[in-house]
Structure formats: structure tokens, C-alpha cells
Amino acid sequence: MTTSAEAIALRRPHPGAFARARRFAGTHTLTVFGVLALAYLLLPIAIVVLFSFNDPAGRFNYTWEGFTFDHWTNPFGVPGLLEAMETSLKVAGIATAAATVLGTLVALALVRYGFRGRGATNFLIFMPMTTPEIVMGASLLTLFLNLGVATGFWTIVIAHVMFDISYVVVTVKARLVGFDRHLEEAAMDLGANEWVTFQKVTLPLIAPGILAASLLAFALSIDDFVITNFNSGTTVTFPLYVWGAARVGVPPQVNVMGTIIFVAAAGLMLANVLHQRRRQ
Amino acid sequence: MTFLHRHRWVAPYLLLGPGLAWLAVFFIVPLGYLGYQSLKEGTVQVGYVFNWAWGNYSDAISRYHEQLFRALEYAGIATAVALLISYPLAYWIAFRGGRWKNLLLLFIIAPFFVTYLIRTLAWQTILSDGGLVVDTLKAIGIVGDDGRLLATSTAVVAGITYNFLPFMALPLYVSIEQIDRRLIEAATDLYANRAVAFLRVTLPLSLPGVFAGTMLTFIPAAGDFINAQLLGTPNQYMIGNVIQSKFLVITDYGQAAALSFVVMAAILVLIVAYTRVLGTERLTP
Numbered sequence: 001m002t003t004s005a006e007a008i009a010l011r012r013p014h015p016g017a018f019a020r021a022r023r024f025a026g027t028h029t030l031t032v033f034g035v036l037a038l039a040y041l042l043l044p045i046a047i048v049v050l051f052s053f054n055d056p057a058g059r060f061n062y063t064w065e066g067f068t069f070d071h072w073t074n075p076f077g078v079p080g081l082l083e084a085m086e087t088s089l090k091v092a093g094i095a096t097a098a099a100t101v102l103g104t105l106v107a108l109a110l111v112r113y114g115f116r117g118r119g120a121t122n123f124l125i126f127m128p129m130t131t132p133e134i135v136m137g138a139s140l141l142t143l144f145l146n147l148g149v150a151t152g153f154w155t156i157v158i159a160h161v162m163f164d165i166s167y168v169v170v171t172v173k174a175r176l177v178g179f180d181r182h183l184e185e186a187a188m189d190l191g192a193n194e195w196v197t198f199q200k201v202t203l204p205l206i207a208p209g210i211l212a213a214s215l216l217a218f219a220l221s222i223d224d225f226v227i228t229n230f231n232s233g234t235t236v237t238f239p240l241y242v243w244g245a246a247r248v249g250v251p252p253q254v255n256v257m258g259t260i261i262f263v264a265a266a267g268l269m270l271a272n273v274l275h276q277r278r279r280q
Numbered sequence: 281m282t283f284l285h286r287h288r289w290v291a292p293y294l295l296l297g298p299g300l301a302w303l304a305v306f307f308i309v310p311l312g313y314l315g316y317q318s319l320k321e322g323t324v325q326v327g328y329v330f331n332w333a334w335g336n337y338s339d340a341i342s343r344y345h346e347q348l349f350r351a352l353e354y355a356g357i358a359t360a361v362a363l364l365i366s367y368p369l370a371y372w373i374a375f376r377g378g379r380w381k382n383l384l385l386l387f388i389i390a391p392f393f394v395t396y397l398i399r400t401l402a403w404q405t406i407l408s409d410g411g412l413v414v415d416t417l418k419a420i421g422i423v424g425d426d427g428r429l430l431a432t433s434t435a436v437v438a439g440i441t442y443n444f445l446p447f448m449a450l451p452l453y454v455s456i457e458q459i460d461r462r463l464i465e466a467a468t469d470l471y472a473n474r475a476v477a478f479l480r481v482t483l484p485l486s487l488p489g490v491f492a493g494t495m496l497t498f499i500p501a502a503g504d505f506i507n508a509q510l511l512g513t514p515n516q517y518m519i520g521n522v523i524q525s526k527f528l529v530i531t532d533y534g535q536a537a538a539l540s541f542v543v544m545a546a547i548l549v550l551i552v553a554y555t556r557v558l559g560t561e562r563l564t565p
Contacts, residue, residue, distance in 0.1 A: 030368060030371070030372050030376065031372065031376065033368050033369070033372070034368065034369050034372035034373065034376075034384075037365055037366075037368070037369040038369070038384070038387045038388075040365070040442075041387060041388060041390065041391055041442075041445065041446075042387060042390060042391075043406065044391065044394070044399045044402035044403055044406065044442070045390060045391065045393075045394050045399070045402075047402040047405055047406060048394055048398055048399065048402050051402075051405065061405075062404070062405050062408050062411075063408075063410065063411075101298075102298050102299035102302055103299055105295040105296070105298065105299055106295065106296055106299040106300065108295050109291075109292040109293075109295035109296045110296075112292075113291060113292035113295075115289070115292040115293065115296075121296060121300060124300060124303050124304070124307075124308070125303070127307065128303065128307050130495065130499055131499075131544070132499055132500060132502065132503025132520075132543065132544070132547065133500065133503060134503040134504075134505065134520050134523055134524065134540070134543070135311075135314070135503065135540050135543065135544055136307070136310075138314060138523060138527055138536065138537065138540045139307075139310035139311050139313060139314035139540070140306060140310045141527060142310060142313045142314045142316075142317045142533070142537060143306075143309060143310040143313045145317075145533065146313050146316070146317065158306055159306070161302060161306075162302060162303065162306040162307055165299055165302060165303060166303075169299070219392070219393075222395075223392070223395050223396055225396055225397055225506065226505075226506070229524070229528065230527060230528065238395070239395055239396070239397050242395065242397040242398060242401070243397055246397070246401060246510060250401055254398065255398070257395075258394055258395055258398040261393065261394070261395060262390075262393045262394045265392075265393035266386070266390060266393050269386055269389075269393075270386065273382045273383060273386055276382065277379075277382065
């Protein structure tokens with residue numbers, strides 16, 4: 001039984017209270033939606049990690065059969081996986097080094113100098129980022145076919161440097177925009193020549209940007225499938241290995257590799273976020 | 281004094297030279313070769329002859345318009361769904377994220393840390409027959425008893441949406457985050473309710489993010505072939521599947537090159553149309 005006072009209170013709530021409740025509901029809905037959306041983004045990652053511990057009955061690793069550490073203690077127990085992983089790391093290492101140098105030089109030119117052709121340069125940097133990968137892969141293959149170049153390890157490297165450069169330029173440039181040129185002038189006034197100034201002043205200041213750019217380039221390179229697929233010949237990188245395995249049943253060791261790559265990349269990003277927060 | 285001191289104007293070109301040369305040789309020149317190849321006639325066995333073979337284009341379009349339109353349709357739906365999911369998510373992080381903003385952003389890009397093919401294969405597991413999602417949908421009667429999700433167009437569109445969602449969410453976040461909150465306060469002070477304040481202030485100011493996100497999602501989605509291959513059947517194949525198999529399996533280079541150009545042209549036409557509707561003219565008052 002409710003008392004009459006309570007009934008009145010229920011029927012005619014305080015005007016402010018109703019608005020507050022509605023606002024609370026609004027906030028709540030958004031939060032619930034946000035959490036659900038993040039769960040949706042993270043669900044497949046959880047599946048990848050979970051199924052690296054699965055003990056599949058047949059060739060297909062689709063249904064949960066039982067827990068095992070076997071694939072973690074024996075991560076290269078399937079033929080070809082180790083070689084594919086090594087190839088991927090080699091390609092990514094070489095391509096990242098080359099693209100970081102080339103891209104950083106372009107970014108330096110764009111930020112520090114006024115020159116004719118700036119618009120065209122920006123356009124050329126922007127283009128590869130907005131072209132479908134399949135068109136880039138197909139056109140590079142056409143180039144190699146027409147010139148009679150056999151596709152393989154080095155054509156993959158060439159392709160990766162190509163699509164990495166733009167991302168390096170954009171990342172380093174973002175870092176250089178807030179750069180104080182007076183510091184360089186001060187070094188020069190104190191008698192340093194251009195090379196010493198670059199080494200002692202410019203480079204340390206833009207180093208975080210270069211590091212971020214090279215990590216991005218490395219991640220893009222190790223993940224690339226489409227462009228690599230077109231220009232690999234008989235060379236097999238890790239994504240190409242997964243593609244081949246997908247047709248006959250992906251071994252759980254692929255999930256182990258996927259988990260390791262995820263943990264490494266996420267760990268680096270998390271360290272970066274925490275580092276930034278500590279500095280604030 | 282060195283050569284560089286006497287000719288300072290060369291310095292930027294020396295810095296630009298190697299990087300731009302790489303892009304010119306391995307990005308621009310290949311596009312030229314792709315165009316050249318698309319007008320050649322022949323086969324791998326007898327060789328190719330350049331003779332302005334425009335027939336490659338008409339043949340390619342008449343044989344594969346279905347896959348072309350399907351690619352644009354799937355990419356369009358996936359982009360729209362990604363926008364509907366990403367906008368509230370980005371809004372939530374930008375306005376309510378507080379000190380957790382960077383961590384929540386990390387969750388958005390977390391899928392990128394898992395190899396593209398592996399996260400698509402994870403969807404294979406999630407949507408598989410007898411999997412959790414299918415069983416739940418059967419229990420509440422959305423999917424029939426013999427119904428399935430894997431190997432349907434729904435699965436392919438869902439996969440594309442998932443894979444490119446971060447490309448939508450990040451630019452949206454950046455543009456919503458930059459909005460000056462005082463403008464929204466001013467709107468409410470002037471008796472706009474929350475819906476009106478959102479429609480007249482927040483939404484217009486976030487349009488650059490909507491625009492960038494749509495581009496970054498639609499372009500790779502329209503050229504994708506991995507989701508259709510792993511989550512669909514040949515009935516769901518998109519134009520990317522046709523190009524991939526023509527280049528790498530059937531080796532029909534002429535039509536494959538022509539199709540690549542058709543895809544680029546189709547995307548370009550849609551982008552220009554989209555820019556007209558939501559373009560920069562409307563973004564600046």
C-alpha cells in the first residue's frame with residue numbers, strides 16, 4: 001500500500017527531478033551504446049586469443065573442443081609458418097627503414113621550406129592513401145609484367161616502401177608543425193654548421209615523430225595482404241600463409257602468431273598512452 | 281662555403297627527390313602501365329598487342345556489372361552502418377571520455393593490431409553454423425531453423441563494416457573533439473533543446489569528420505575482396521574478387537586492368553557526387 005503522499009509524489013514529480021531523470025537516462029543510453037560498440041570491436045580479438053588455446057578435433061578450428069597449451073609451447077609446429085613469419089619480419093624491417101628515411105626527408109622539406117610544386121607534392125603524398133589497395137597492387141604487377149621483372153621478395157619490399165612513404169610523411173609532418181625554428185637558428189648563431197645543427201638539435205626534437213612513423217610503417221607492412229598478394233610471386237609472407245591456410249583449415253598456431261602480434265602492438269601503444277599521461 | 285649555401289633553393293628538392301621519385305616510379309608510372317595494359321589485346325600464351333582495345337572495357341562492364349554494383353552497394357551499406365555505430369561512439373568518447381579518452385581510443389584501433397585476415401577469420405568462427413550468434417538468433421526467431429549467417433551477404437557486409445569501422449570512428453572523433461562546447465551551451469542558453477542543439481550546432485560542426493570518415497571507409501570497402509572470399513560465396517563476390525582472380529588465377533590481364541580502371545572511375549564519380557551533396561561548399565558558412 002502506498003500512502004497518499006507517496007502517490008501524489010509519484011503522480012506529480014518535482015519538475016527538476018523529471019528533467020534530471022531524463023538527462024540521466026540520456027547519458028546512460030549513450031554510455032551503454034558506447035560500451036556495446038567497444039565490445040563489438042573487441043569481440044573478434046577475444047575469439048582469436050581464445051582459439052589459440054583450443055584443441056580442435058579436425059582440421060578446422062571453428063568450434064571449442066577443449067583447452068590446451070600445445071600450440072603455445074610449439075608455435076612453429078606447422079610447416080611453412082616459421083619461414084613465412086621470418087619473411088614478413090624481413091620485409092617489414094627493410095621497408096620500414098627505407099620508407100622512414102624517404103618519408104622523413106619529404107616531411108622536412110614540406111615543413112621547413114617554401115618551394116614551387118608544394119601542391120603537387122602534397123597531392124602525390126595523398127594519392128596512395130586514397131587509392132584502393134587492389135588498384136595499387138594490380139598496377140604494380142602490370143609494371144613488373146611489362147618490364148619482365150620476376151616478382152618475389154624484392155618486389156614485395158618495393159611495394160611496401162611505396163605505400164608506407166605517405167603515412168610516414170603525414171606522421172612526421174604532424175610532429176614538425178609545432179617545431180620552433182629559433183632553436184636551430186640559436187645553434188647556428190653559436191657556430192654549429194648545418195649538419196651539426198641537424199644532428200644535435202633537429203633530429204632529437206623530431207625523433208618521437210620518426211619513431212611513431214616507423215612503428216606505423218612496420219605495422220602496415222606486416223599486416224598487408226592485398227598489395228603483397230599481387231607482387232609476391234612464390235614468396236610467402238605471414239598474411240599470405242594465412243590466406244593459403246584458410247582454404248584447407250587454419251592451424252591454431254596462426255592464432256598464436258596473431259595473439260603475439262596483437263600483444264606486442266597493443267603493448268607499445270599502451271606504453272605510449274601511459275607515457276603521455278605521465279608527462280601531462 | 282659549400283654548394284648548398286650558395287644555392288639554398290635546391291635544398292628542398294634534394295630532400296623531396298628520393299621519396300617523390302619512389303612514388304613516381306612505383307605509384308604513378310604503374311598506373312600508366314595499367315592504362316596501357318587495359319588497351320592491349322591478346323592472351324598470356326600468344327602475347328599482348330597494344331591496339332586501343334576499348335573492347336576490354338565494354339566486355340568487362342557487360343560481363344561484370346553485377347559484381348561492380350554489388351561492390352558499390354555493399355560498400356555503401358557498410359559505410360552507412362559504420363557511421364551509425366561510430367558517431368555515438370566517437371561522441372561518447374569525445375564528450376564523456378574524460379581522462380579515459382586515450383585508452384578508449386586505443387580500444388577503437390585495437391582491431392588493427394590483429395592481422396586483417398585473422399580478424400576476418402575470427403568472424404568466420406563467430407558467425408559459423410552452430411555458433412553463438414546463429415543459435416541466439418534462431419532462439420529468438422530472427423533466423424529460421426535451417427537459416428545461417430556465414431556465406432550470406434549479411435556476413436560479408438558485417439565483415440566489411442567491422443574491418444573498416446576504425447577508419448570511420450577516428451576522423452569522427454577528431455572533429456567532434458574539436459567542437460567548442462561553449463557553442464552548444466550558447467544554443468541551450470538561447471532555448472534550443474538538446475535535440476535542436478545537436479542538429480543545429482554539433483552535427484554541422486562535425487561534418488568534416490563525417491566526410492573524411494565516409495571517404496576512408498568507402499574507398500577501401502569498394503575494392504575489398506577478402507570479406508566476400510572468406511565470409512561469402514561466389515554469389516557474394518565483389519568486383520575486387522573478379523580483378524584478383526583475373527590477375528592472379530585466370531591471367532586475363534587486359535580485362536583485369538580495364539576493370540581496375542572502371543572501379544577507380546566508379547569510386548571517383550560517387551565521391552564527386554557525394555562532395556557536391558555534403559562537400560566543402562556546405563562546410564563553410
